[in-house]
Amino acid sequence: MGLGLFRRSLVLQQWIAKKCGMRVSLGPEDTGLVYRMPYDEVAPTHCYLNAPYDYCRGRTLELVREQVEDLPGSVAECGVFMGDFARLMNHCFPNRKLFLYDTFESFDKRDADFDVEADFVKGVSRDDLHATCKTDVLDPVSFIRGACPHPEKLVFRKGYFPETVTPDADEEFAFVSLDTDLYKPIYAGLEFFYPRLHDGGHLRA
Ligand SMILES: C[S@@+](CC[C@H](N)C(=O)[O-])C[C@H]1O[C@@H](n2cnc3c(N)ncnc32)[C@H](O)[C@@H]1O
Known part of the structure; x- marks a missing residue:
């Protein structure tokens, strides 16, 4: 996200918070939220309090x-990277299996x-796009396991999605987050998860 868009999203988040009567403010260098909110009394501190761009996602x-x-x-x-949102999901759903x-x-x-050829991304080379989301951590799965509050609930599906879905074909889902950024895995995620979403369940992409 460009800096301009990032700043505009902060303004929007502050506006929403004000409308809802919540006490929110930014730190001296726009680096973080400095006041906790009513929800925080029941939900322990999590990464989004230090990452304002994730504020709406955490509250949602x-x-x-x-x-x-x-x-x-x-x-x-689907699309876990270093597990920031997975950690939140694991906290919010301590009794449910969490497929990653x-x-x-x-x-x-x-x-x-595919995205470069379809012109879905502007000004990014194939190599740069391919290298996006590479991590310095040697073993992301162990790292995420160590960072989550209920690691026994985690089910890792490491590999190319959707080739990794077969073992879960009968699973039913109450909530699914699709965050793979690119067209093909998001499309495949909708195809796979939507029919398996329980009535009244929630899917975000
Ligand atoms: C934007 S990051 C996910 C961020 C994460 N949800 C979070 O909140 O921190 C996108 C992730 O999707 C993964 N990804 C993209 N396409 C994929 C595919 N076809 N199969 C498996 N993983 C994929 C990438 O490896 C990357 O880790």
């Missing part, structure tokens, strides 16, 4: 948790090439 997840509370089913994230789909390496060349 808390609302979704309430909406799907009475539904059966697992939860899933990612190459845990980077974007796949097939998907990156």
Whole structure:
């Protein structure tokens, strides 16, 4: 996200917070939220309090948790990277299996090439796009396991999505987050997860 868009999103988040009567402010260098909000009394501090661009996503997840509370089913994230949002999901759904789909390496060349050829990304070379989401961590799966509050609920599906879906074909989901950024895995994610979403369940992409 460019800096201009980032700043505009902060302004929007502040406006939403004000409308909802929440006390939110930015730090001296626009680096973080400095006041905690009513929800924080019941939800422990999580990464989004230090990452304002994720503020709406974190709050939305808390609302979704309430909406799907009475539904059966697992939860899933497709596009996990270093597990920031997965950690939040694992916190919000401590009793549900959390399926985590990612190459845990980077974007796949097939998907990156498709987006470049279809002109979905501007000004990014194939190589740069392919290298996006590479991590310095040697073993992201162990790293994420160590960072999550209920690691026994994690089910890792490492590899190219959707080739990694077969073992979960009968699973039913109460909440799914699709965050793979690129056209092909998002499309495949909708095809796979939507029919497996419980009535009243929530899917975000
Ligand atoms: C934007 S990052 C996910 C960020 C993460 N949800 C978070 O909140 O921190 C996108 C991730 O999708 C993964 N990804 C993209 N296409 C994929 C595919 N076809 N199969 C598996 N993983 C894929 C990448 O490896 C990358 O880790």
